[in-house]
Amino acid sequence: MSDPRTEAALRAIRRIMRAAEMAERRLAAATGLTPSQLLLLQEVARRGEATPSALAAAVQFSQATVTNLVDRLESLGLAARRRGSQDRRQVWVAITPRGRDVLADAPDMLQNQFSNRFRKLPDWEQAMLIAMLERLSSLMDAEDIDAAPLIDTGGPIDRLP
Template sequence: MDIKTILNKMMDLCLSFEKTECCVHLFGIRNKIYDWRGCIRRVAGGVIEPRTEFALRAIRRLLRSADLSERRLAAATGLTPSQLVVLQEVAREGETTAGGIATAVQFSQATVTSIVDRLVERSFVVRSRREKDRRKVWVTITAEGQEILSSAPDVMQDRFQQRFSQLADWEQAMIVAMLERLSAVLDADGLEAAPVIDAGIIDRIAPD
């Protein structure tokens, strides 16, 4: 879908609301009144909040949500978000290799190897070789690993993937374009990043 079509969709969405005041609900924001023409928010006491401050508040909410999600995961399982993603992939496949995990979760193979090392240390997965091909190392989840997965809370990454997949194609494209643009505005577009909501070093030993 090209950018012109996306912009037309956005215009249709805007026109579906009452003239200049609307409830922005594309991102689940409720009960807040906006002046559409000025892109400003009315706050208590009649003070007008510039769009820059509103944007910073939205970014701060996302950061806090990610941090809270990570803390809940650490408290329940002792895992980092990246370790959880790898463990979930091993459980999904039953038996796989570091290369297979790296392809599935889009981490580097070196990163996956380091994360698997941590999971082996905690007895959540085991490594094994087969007689027919001793060169290939297989990774299998253990009963302890299955148990820790069952106790893991709902994390931000899972919620995002589930809800994002339910959006219309043009909404998905618009959100991706906006996030890419935001990365560029913050000079973060050149940073290497794995597709996981985890602010820390991906292969760190333990949660921050």
């Protein structure tokens, strides 16, 4: 027999997961991108041009993840790579005009909405929510999973060609 509090907690977790899935679907329908791809494209646009290692540090993704994301953005014509003029081993990534168009049409990402609302909470409530989420992560054996500050389910949308 299930405990009503456990069921309430599981329903809340499921609502959060569904909200993330729905936001990813809206983003994919509007842009063809995943949240990770959009976040990286936004960072490239913000910087104008950057090395993959600088991008990885800025968005808190691994170098390998950034390389894969840039591959995808480049294949879609949204970003372009070029070799450094002084050091040919260095690679630079820049946004293309098509990439800027996609950014202009992209819906607001779920983490932006969350961030804006979270920042408005009193400090004590922010601390309480962080502690609760860390505890929840622990209950789900997820405390050692490396994750960027991005709401991205990493579900089937990430595996689209």
